[in-house]
Amino acid sequence: MYRKDGNPDGNPYRTHTAGELRAEDVGERARLAGWVSRRRDHGGLIFIDLRDRWGVTQVTFDPDSGEVFRAAEQLRPEWSISVEGEVARRPEGNENPELPTGEVEVVAGSLRVLNESLTPPFEVDRERPVDELLRLKYRYLDLRRGRMRENIVFRHRVVKHMRDYLDARGFVEIETPLLTASTPEGARDYLVPARLYPGQFYALPQSPQQFKQLLMVAGFERYFQIARALRDEDQRGDRQPEHTQLDLEMSYTTQEEVLNLVEDLYVEIVEGLSEKKLGAKPFPRLTYREAMERFGSDKPDLRFGLELGDVSEIARTSEFKVFRGAVEGGAGGSVRGIAVGGLGDLSRREVDELATIASLGGARGLVDLKVGKDGGLSGRTAKFFSGEEGEALRAALGAEPGDYMFFVADAKDAVVFESLNRLRLHFRDRLELADPEELALCWVTDFPLFEWNEDEGRIEPMHHMFTMPREEDVELLDSDPLKVIGQLYDLVANGVELASGSVRIHRPDLQQKVFSIVGIDAEEAERRFGAMLTAFRYGAPPHGGIAPGIDRLIMVLRDEPNIREVMAFPKTQNARDEMMDAPGPVTPEQLEELHIAIRMPTRRGPEQPPREAPNV
RNA sequence: GGGGGCGUAGUUCAGUCGGUUAGAACGCCGGCCUGUCACGCCGGAGGCCGCGGGCUCGAGUCCCCUCGCUCCCGCCA
Numbered sequence: 231m232y233r234k235d236g237n238p239d240g241n242p243y244r245t246h247t248a249g250e251l252r253a254e255d256v257g258e259r260a261r262l263a264g265w266v267s268r269r270r271d272h273g274g275l276i277f278i279d280l281r282d283r284w285g286v287t288q289v290t291f292d293p294d295s296g297e298v299f300r301a302a303e304q305l306r307p308e309w310s311i312s313v314e315g316e317v318a319r320r321p322e323g324n325e326n327p328e329l330p331t332g333e334v335e336v337v338a339g340s341l342r343v344l345n346e347s348l349t350p351p352f353e354v355d356r357e358r359p360v361d362e363l364l365r366l367k368y369r370y371l372d373l374r375r376g377r378m379r380e381n382i383v384f385r386h387r388v389v390k391h392m393r394d395y396l397d398a399r400g401f402v403e404i405e406t407p408l409l410t411a412s413t414p415e416g417a418r419d420y421l422v423p424a425r426l427y428p429g430q431f432y433a434l435p436q437s438p439q440q441f442k443q444l445l446m447v448a449g450f451e452r453y454f455q456i457a458r459a460l461r462d463e464d465q466r467g468d469r470q471p472e473h474t475q476l477d478l479e480m481s482y483t484t485q486e487e488v489l490n491l492v493e494d495l496y497v498e499i500v501e502g503l504s505e506k507k508l509g510a511k512p513f514p515r516l517t518y519r520e521a522m523e524r525f526g527s528d529k530p531d532l533r534f535g536l537e538l539g540d541v542s543e544i545a546r547t548s549e550f551k552v553f554r555g556a557v558e559g560g561a562g563g564s565v566r567g568i569a570v571g572g573l574g575d576l577s578r579r580e581v582d583e584l585a586t587i588a589s590l591g592g593a594r595g596l597v598d599l600k601v602g603k604d605g606g607l608s609g610r611t612a613k614f615f616s617g618e619e620g621e622a623l624r625a626a627l628g629a630e631p632g633d634y635m636f637f638v639a640d641a642k643d644a645v646v647f648e649s650l651n652r653l654r655l656h657f658r659d660r661l662e663l664a665d666p667e668e669l670a671l672c673w674v675t676d677f678p679l680f681e682w683n684e685d686e687g688r689i690e691p692m693h694h695m696f697t698m699p700r701e702e703d704v705e706l707l708d709s710d711p712l713k714v715i716g717q718l719y720d721l722v723a724n725g726v727e728l729a730s731g732s733v734r735i736h737r738p739d740l741q742q743k744v745f746s747i748v749g750i751d752a753e754e755a756e757r758r759f760g761a762m763l764t765a766f767r768y769g770a771p772p773h774g775g776i777a778p779g780i781d782r783l784i785m786v787l788r789d790e791p792n793i794r795e796v797m798a799f800p801k802t803q804n805a806r807d808e809m810m811d812a813p814g815p816v817t818p819e820q821l822e823e824l825h826i827a828i829r830m831p832t833r834r835g836p837e838q839p840p841r842e843a844p845n846v
Numbered sequence: 847g848g849g850g851g852c853g854u855a856g857u858u859c860a861g862u863c864g865g866u867u868a869g870a871a872c873g874c875c876g877g878c879c880u881g882u883c884a885c886g887c888c889g890g891a892g893g894c895c896g897c898g899g900g901c902u903c904g905a906g907u908c909c910c911c912u913c914g915c916u917c918c919c920g921c922c923a
Contacts, residue, residue, distance in 0.1 A: 268883075270881090270886095271879085271885090272882065272885075273879035274879070275879090276882095277883065277885085292880085307873090324882075349856070351856065351857075352857055353856095353872075353873065356857095356872080356884080358857075359857095359858070360858080361853095361857085363916090364857085417921085417922055418922085436923090437923090459923080463922045464847090464922075466917090466918090466923095467917080468923085469922065469923070475923090782923090802914095802915075802916090803917090804915085
């Protein structure tokens with residue numbers, strides 16, 4: 231950043247960063263500014279590791295320097311200082327190969343203490359686990375630590391790459407409002423009371439969905455935005471109240487074009503910026519159906535096998551009631567299984583544990599069979615499967631001698647898939663089947679446009695209600711909407727959904743039809759999406775797009791266990807900001823202005839002491 | 847909304863069957879030390895054992911309640 235041609239602006243703090251001095255700089259005068267990372271006081275000689283964003287440089291203080299030396303004796307970790315001195319080669323044998331600056335040191339000629347520091351609540355310069363609440367409360371100190379700094383800087387590089395990539399292809403970055411109307415995603419909105427409209431509220435956007443489509447109507451052709459998306463739902467490791475997505479949309483485009491655009495971008499990011507090993511290229515494309523049948527999931531982890539096998543036909547004629555019952559009646563049930571090697575002999579208890587894992591996917595039981603050295607089957611249910619039948623099961627799963635076969639039978643395909651998916655992921659972790667260095671990206675396409683919501687007894691959009699059906703399926707909208715395939719696509723990496731998008735409906739008549747299928751009548755459609763429906767009557771172009779999640783991408787590229795590790799200021803699982811102490815109460819005057827009265831929950835709720843309102 | 851785990855020094859943790867003065871490491875403070883880079887050596891301070899209640903002669907330890915954090919299910923992306 232600063233070079234040895236000097237200090238043209240006369241910066242009083244530094245002429246160089248702490249990460250750039252090398253052997254060739256020996257003899258130069260240098261001034262460094264940063265934090266005291268560590269002090270090694272030898273009585274007659276003091277070493278300071280001076281840290282800034284760019285690196286660490288060793289500074290030495292010699293007793294000959296008198297006053298400066300005595301000042302250095304007072305230094306403590308995390309003090310902010312500026313040091314000026316000569317760059318010297320370290321004595322023979324005292325180089326530190328761990329540091330890029332390890333061949334040299336700065337011999338301090340002067341020292342300015344810019345700011346002292348309290349003793350930090352945790353050790354900033356040591357990579358030790360610290361309670362996350364404490365880290366969040368002192369996030370500014372946590373962010374001084376190497377791993378977090380690298381994550382945040384890496385994130386910047388990825389986002390910058392996205393901007394440059396899209397700019398070079400004619401995309402325009404456009405901001406859309408944060409204060410807007412409720413959006414049509416399924417999640418709960420964050421609401422903001424409208425002072426000028428008593429009883430009315432803005433909603434914070436769950437995504438810029440309608441705006442991006444309106445920008446297509448507006449003729450920008452290619453739009454993108456690094457957009458914040460807010461949803462008032464419970465947290466998970468990969469979910470936060472606000473997350474960031476690369477929102478993009480294109481006019482006169484096709485699914486193929488969107489996929490290729492994003493694929494090339496992700497190849498550049500993974501190969502050019504990250505240390506991950508990219509899986510198959512071009513990215514494998516699986517239809518939703520194929521992903522479910524092979525992996526039991528619409529976000530499959532392709533780094534390992536353990537693919538599902540369908541044994542429904544064998545089950546149909548089986549003596550085993552559990553199997554036969556699942557496929558009888560033609561209600562769409564199935565029997566499927568996976569073959570797993572390397573498990574040795576499982577105890578009854580271990581098998582029960584596996585059944586519990588499967589039950590989380592809805593399975594009412596788990597059928598386990600072990601393939602013996604001679605190919606014969608053993609297990610509690612082995613007696614139901616004659617030699618021929620057992621052989622057929624074995625062949626269907628491709629099970630080898632010594633493998634276990636696990637089967638789930640259910641009248642609902644979805645239960646079979648979800649249960650086996652959980653088992654598959656369990657074995658991935660237990661048997662370490664997935665290469666942690668690999669990033670296996672794939673596309674999942676051809677999702678159904680709608681799904682049946684069991685609880686509410688109605689049809690819902692799988693993605694959102696602006697998704698275009700496949701051309702050949704438009705007729706099915708009337709006859710059998712659940713069979714309609716949408717022009718819908720997800721980008722998946724190692725079992726994590728990274729992006730989701732679709733070609734949109736641009737014709738008002740088709741949009742109306744989709745609304746009515748999901749139970750929105752013309753009046754409600756007009757009320758909720760009036761602007762967009764009207765806009766579509768002014769020559770809306772065909773368009774489509776996608777919204778890759780940035781937090782999750784950085785998370786998988788950096789091997790972090792959750793997205794809080796790649797966000798500068800995340801919230802806790804209970805959606806609190808411990809550093810800023812938000813949310814918090816406001817003054818009665820503020821509430822008055824908003825025409826809001828608080829009615830506290832009676833049964834149970836967050837305790838609200840009558841504490842003083844903050845000075846705003 | 848439901849379930850699991852955790853809560854002991856500034857930090858990360860240990861703490862046996864309920865038993866005397868609650869320990870370790872790192873950090874912090876003081877002293878010594880001229881080539882360290884996890885510097886070393888000597889000494890020291892530091893505890894509402896999350897909060898409240900109960901059983902008990904006696905509770906960090908057992909029971910109940912509650913608060914906080916975290917993971918999972920639901921929800922959601």
